[in-house]
Amino acid sequence: MYDFTTLVQSIGNFLHGQFSPGVATALEWTLVILVYLALYAILGLVLVYVERRVCAFFQLRLGPNRVGWAGTAQTVADALKLLLKEPVTVNKADKLLYNLAPFIITLAALTVISLVPFAKGLQAFDINIGLLFIVAVSSLGVVGILLAGWSSNNKYALIGAMRSGAQIVSYELSVGLSLLTMVLLTGTLQLSTIIETQANGWWIFKGHVPAIIAFFLYLTASIAEINRGPFDLPEAESELTAGFHTEYSGLKFAFFFLAEFVNMFTVAAIATTVFLGGWMPFHLGDWAGFNAVMDFVPPILWFFLKVSAVIFLMMWFKWTFPRLRIDQLLKLEWKYLMPLNLMNLVFTAILVYLGWHG
Amino acid sequence: MFRAIYEYFKEILLAIRGLINGMRITGKYIAHARKEIITQEYPDNRDTLQMFDRFRGEVVLLHNENNEHRCTGCSACEVACPNGSIEIIWARREDPETGKKKKQIETFVYHLSMCTMCNLCILACPTDAIKMGHDFEHAVFDRSQLTKVLNRPGSKLEKGVEE
Amino acid sequence: MSDQLDLAPATDLLTSQEYFVNMGPQHPSTHGVLRLVLTIDGEIIRKVEPHIGYIHRSIEKMCEKDTYRQIVHLTDRMDYLSCHINNEAVCLAVEQALQIEVPERVKVIRTIIDELTRLASHQLWWGVMGMDLGAITSFLYGFRDREMINDIFEETCGARLTMNYNVPGGLMFDIHPNFQKRTKDFVAHFKTKLPEYDQLLSDNPIFRARTEGIGYMSKEDAVAYGVTGPSGRASGFACDVRKRHPYGMYPQVDFKEVLMTDGDCFARYKARILEMWESLRIIEQLIDNIPEGDFQAPTKQVIKLPKGEFYQRVETARGDFGVYIISDGNKSPYRLKFRSPGFSNLFVLDKVARGSKLADLVAIMSTFDYVMPDIDR
Missing domain, CATH: 3.30.70.3270 (Alpha-Beta Plaits)
Incomplete structure (x- = not known):
C-alpha cells in the first residue's frame, strides 16, 4: 500500500532545505491552499456534470452530451458563462451581508474537505477531534444561507432561509448522534485512526445492525443538512422559485451552486471514512488471493469508488422522492430520526460493553 | 404501550418499503437506460426524420x-x-x-x-x-x-x- | 414564578405579522401566467386572491366574426390539453342546431379520440403533479407515455396539440390506416406503465404525507363553486357530463363514474388515476368496433344556424365545458359564451387553501389541474 506520507514529507523537506523555516512553512500552506482550491473547483465541476448525466439517465434522457467528449466540457462552459454574467445586486439589499454570504458558504464547505483523508497520509489537517470539528464546521454553512436570505430583500429568499435555519439546527443533532454511535465503536475521533481501525473489516460489516442503521440515519440527516433533495426546502424550486439564492446571479450564484455539490462530496467522504473503511480495500475474511487482488487497487481509487457509490445513492434518493413539507421535515427529525438515533446509541453502547464489536 | 411501540415501528417499516418501491422504478430505468432512453437527437437526425403524411407544417x-x-x-x-x-x-x-x-x-x-x-x-x-x-x-x-x-x-x- | 416576569417586550417582538407574497405571474408552479396574491402568516396561508387576465385573447369576441367552421380551431387554443373535446363541443352545438345526425363512425372515432385526449391530459398532469411536489422524474415518465398518444394524433389529425380534427358534421379526414394498431399498442403499453405511476408516487409515504388530508373541499363547496371534473368528483359531486348528459358513444359504452368522498388532494389525485383506467376501458371497448361508413355528414358549404339559443356540454379532462351559442340566423354567432371548467375550479382555491402551508398550496393547485388559457380564454 503506497504511503503518501513519504511524498508529502519529501516535499516538506525539499522546501525546508531551500528556504528559511518561516518561508518554507508559508510556502507549504500556500501549496496546500492552492491544491484544495483546485480540488474544490474540480470536484464541483465534475459533480455537476455527473449529477446532470445521472439524473438524465434516471429520467430516460441523454443529458448534456454536446460540449466536449460526451458533454464533459459542459460544466466548464457553464462556469465560463456564469463568470461572464452581470452580478446583479438588488435595490435595498444589505450590500455587505449580500456579498458576504457566498463566501461564508464556500468557506464552510472548503474547511470541511481539508479534513477528508483521501489516502494514507494524504490529508491536510489530521486533528484528534476530527469528527467533532467536521460536525461543528459543516453547520457554519447555514449562517451563509441565513445571511443570503435575509439580505436579499426578497420574501421568497427569506422564507427559504428561515426554513434552512430550522432544518439545519434540527438535523445537526441526528448527524452528531449517528456519528457518535460510530465513535463508540471506533473509540476515536481522529479520522486517520478511524480508518486504521477498519483494516480488518469495514464498520458497516463489523458493527452489526447498529452500524447499518447508523449509516442510513447519517445519510438521511446529512442529506437534509446540505439541503439536497428530497429535503431541498430552502430552495424548493416549485414553491419558492429558487429559495435563498433567488436574487443571486453570475459568480455569486456559482459559489452557492459549487458549495452545494462540494458539500455532497464531503458528506459522502465522511460516510466513506466512518462507515465504509475510507481508503481501505475490500477484504473478504481469509481469502488471501482475493485480498491480494483487492490490495492491488490503489487506496485513493478505493476511496473515490466508495464516495461515488454513496453519491450515486444520494442522487437516486433525490431523483425519486418528492419533497417534504417543512413541518413534516421537522417531524421526521424529532419523532423518528432522533429517537431511533438514541435507541441505536444505547444499543451500540451495550454492544461495546459486552465487547461484541470487531 | 407495547401496541404504540409496535405501531411506531410498523409505520417506519412501511414507509421504508414505500420508498424502496419507488426507488425500484427509477433503478429499473437507469439499469435499462440504454434501451429505454427516448430522447431523439434532433438536429443530428434530420436526414432520417420522417414526418407523418398528414403533418401540418x-x-x-x-x-x-x-x-x-x-x-x-x-x-x-x-x-x-x-x-x-x-x-x-x-x-x-x-x-x-x-x-x-x-x-x-x-x-x-x-x-x-x-x-x-x-x-x-x-x-x-x-x-x-x-x-x-x-x-x-x-x-x-x-x-x-x-x-x-x-x-x-x-x-x-x-x-x-x-x- | 415565571408568570411574574415582565414578558411584554418579548411578546411584542414575537407577535407575527401577516405579509403579502406575489406568486406569479412568472412562477414555476402556477402553470402559466396566473398571479396569486397570498396573505401569509409565516408559512401559513391566510388568504389567496387569484388575479387572471394575463393570457386573455378575447376568443369569445373573435368567435363573433368567424364562421362556424372557423370557430372550431379557436377552441383548440383554450384548454389546449383537451383540445379535441373542446372542438367536439362546438361541433355538437352546431349539429344540434342544424339537427344533423352524424354517422355512427364519427361518433365512435370522436369518443376514442376524446378518451385519448383525456389520457394525454392526465398523463401530463401526473408528471407535473410530481414535479410540483419535487419528484422531477415523474414529469419525464408522464411525457414518455404521452408521446405515444401525440404520435397517434399526429398521424391521424396532422398536429400534436392543436389538432382541429372536428368539423361541424363530422371529422376533417378519415382515420389513418394505422390508427387502430397504434391505439391498441398504446393501450397495451400504458396498462403496464400505469401501475408504475402508483408505485412511484401514489405509494410513496412522502407523497402521501404531502397530499392526504391537505386541501379539503366539501361536497357543498364543490356544488356551490361549480367545481366539476375529477376535482369535483373527488369531493363526491357526481358531475360527469358523460353520464348525466351523454353525447357521442358514451351511452353505449360501459364505464364507471369515479366518485370519491374524501375531497382532499389525494382523493383528487386518485380520481384522475382511476379515470385513466376508465378511459383505457372505454378505448378498449370501441377500438375494435369502429363501424364502416362516412366520416362526415353532408353539410352546406356556408353554415347558417337558425335563430335561437343552443347549449352543449361536454366533459373535458378538467370538467364540465359548455358552449352557449346565440344565433341571429347569420353565418357567425351573435354571441358565443364558453363555460370553462378551469374558471370555476380556480376560484374555489381561496376557500380550499386557507390555513394550509405555502407548500400545500402548490399541491392543491396541481391537483386542481389548472390550464391558464382555459381560464382566461
Whole structure:
C-alpha cells in the first residue's frame, strides 16, 4: 500500500532545505491552499456534470452530451458563462451581508474537505477531534444561507432561509448522534485512526445492525443538512422559485451552486471514512488471493469508488422522492430520526460493553 | 404501550418499503437506460426524420415540373382562413391562345406568422392547388421573412384545371 | 414564578405579522401566467386572491366574426390539453342546431379520440403533479407515455396539440390506416406503465404525507363553486357530463363514474388515476368496433344556424365545458359564451387553501389541474 506520507514529507523537506523555516512553512500552506482550491473547483465541476448525466439517465434522457467528449466540457462552459454574467445586486439589499454570504458558504464547505483523508497520509489537517470539528464546521454553512436570505430583500429568499435555519439546527443533532454511535465503536475521533481501525473489516460489516442503521440515519440527516433533495426546502424550486439564492446571479450564484455539490462530496467522504473503511480495500475474511487482488487497487481509487457509490445513492434518493413539507421535515427529525438515533446509541453502547464489536 | 411501540415501528417499516418501491422504478430505468432512453437527437437526425403524411407544417402551392400550378385564383381559401393568412392578388389577363380575358393569380401571399395550421384552406380549395407541407423549421431572424409568395416566378395555371 | 416576569417586550417582538407574497405571474408552479396574491402568516396561508387576465385573447369576441367552421380551431387554443373535446363541443352545438345526425363512425372515432385526449391530459398532469411536489422524474415518465398518444394524433389529425380534427358534421379526414394498431399498442403499453405511476408516487409515504388530508373541499363547496371534473368528483359531486348528459358513444359504452368522498388532494389525485383506467376501458371497448361508413355528414358549404339559443356540454379532462351559442340566423354567432371548467375550479382555491402551508398550496393547485388559457380564454 503506497504511503503518501513519504511524498508529502519529501516535499516538506525539499522546501525546508531551500528556504528559511518561516518561508518554507508559508510556502507549504500556500501549496496546500492552492491544491484544495483546485480540488474544490474540480470536484464541483465534475459533480455537476455527473449529477446532470445521472439524473438524465434516471429520467430516460441523454443529458448534456454536446460540449466536449460526451458533454464533459459542459460544466466548464457553464462556469465560463456564469463568470461572464452581470452580478446583479438588488435595490435595498444589505450590500455587505449580500456579498458576504457566498463566501461564508464556500468557506464552510472548503474547511470541511481539508479534513477528508483521501489516502494514507494524504490529508491536510489530521486533528484528534476530527469528527467533532467536521460536525461543528459543516453547520457554519447555514449562517451563509441565513445571511443570503435575509439580505436579499426578497420574501421568497427569506422564507427559504428561515426554513434552512430550522432544518439545519434540527438535523445537526441526528448527524452528531449517528456519528457518535460510530465513535463508540471506533473509540476515536481522529479520522486517520478511524480508518486504521477498519483494516480488518469495514464498520458497516463489523458493527452489526447498529452500524447499518447508523449509516442510513447519517445519510438521511446529512442529506437534509446540505439541503439536497428530497429535503431541498430552502430552495424548493416549485414553491419558492429558487429559495435563498433567488436574487443571486453570475459568480455569486456559482459559489452557492459549487458549495452545494462540494458539500455532497464531503458528506459522502465522511460516510466513506466512518462507515465504509475510507481508503481501505475490500477484504473478504481469509481469502488471501482475493485480498491480494483487492490490495492491488490503489487506496485513493478505493476511496473515490466508495464516495461515488454513496453519491450515486444520494442522487437516486433525490431523483425519486418528492419533497417534504417543512413541518413534516421537522417531524421526521424529532419523532423518528432522533429517537431511533438514541435507541441505536444505547444499543451500540451495550454492544461495546459486552465487547461484541470487531 | 407495547401496541404504540409496535405501531411506531410498523409505520417506519412501511414507509421504508414505500420508498424502496419507488426507488425500484427509477433503478429499473437507469439499469435499462440504454434501451429505454427516448430522447431523439434532433438536429443530428434530420436526414432520417420522417414526418407523418398528414403533418401540418405550412401551406405550400404545388407546382409541377413545367412550373405550372393549379390555383385559379378563386379565393375560396382566403375566405375560409380564419386569420387572414392568405391574400390572393389576381388580375384579368388576356390568354395568349384563346385571346379571351381570364382571371389569373398575380401573387399568392401567405402570412406564415398568422397561420394557425387549421387546414381549412386545404379543405376549401376546389382544385387541390394547395396542401400542407412538412417543413417545420420556421424560425427566422426577421418577421418580414414570414410573409411568403407561394407562386413561383413565371408559373402558369395548369391546363385543364378550370374545366 | 415565571408568570411574574415582565414578558411584554418579548411578546411584542414575537407577535407575527401577516405579509403579502406575489406568486406569479412568472412562477414555476402556477402553470402559466396566473398571479396569486397570498396573505401569509409565516408559512401559513391566510388568504389567496387569484388575479387572471394575463393570457386573455378575447376568443369569445373573435368567435363573433368567424364562421362556424372557423370557430372550431379557436377552441383548440383554450384548454389546449383537451383540445379535441373542446372542438367536439362546438361541433355538437352546431349539429344540434342544424339537427344533423352524424354517422355512427364519427361518433365512435370522436369518443376514442376524446378518451385519448383525456389520457394525454392526465398523463401530463401526473408528471407535473410530481414535479410540483419535487419528484422531477415523474414529469419525464408522464411525457414518455404521452408521446405515444401525440404520435397517434399526429398521424391521424396532422398536429400534436392543436389538432382541429372536428368539423361541424363530422371529422376533417378519415382515420389513418394505422390508427387502430397504434391505439391498441398504446393501450397495451400504458396498462403496464400505469401501475408504475402508483408505485412511484401514489405509494410513496412522502407523497402521501404531502397530499392526504391537505386541501379539503366539501361536497357543498364543490356544488356551490361549480367545481366539476375529477376535482369535483373527488369531493363526491357526481358531475360527469358523460353520464348525466351523454353525447357521442358514451351511452353505449360501459364505464364507471369515479366518485370519491374524501375531497382532499389525494382523493383528487386518485380520481384522475382511476379515470385513466376508465378511459383505457372505454378505448378498449370501441377500438375494435369502429363501424364502416362516412366520416362526415353532408353539410352546406356556408353554415347558417337558425335563430335561437343552443347549449352543449361536454366533459373535458378538467370538467364540465359548455358552449352557449346565440344565433341571429347569420353565418357567425351573435354571441358565443364558453363555460370553462378551469374558471370555476380556480376560484374555489381561496376557500380550499386557507390555513394550509405555502407548500400545500402548490399541491392543491396541481391537483386542481389548472390550464391558464382555459381560464382566461
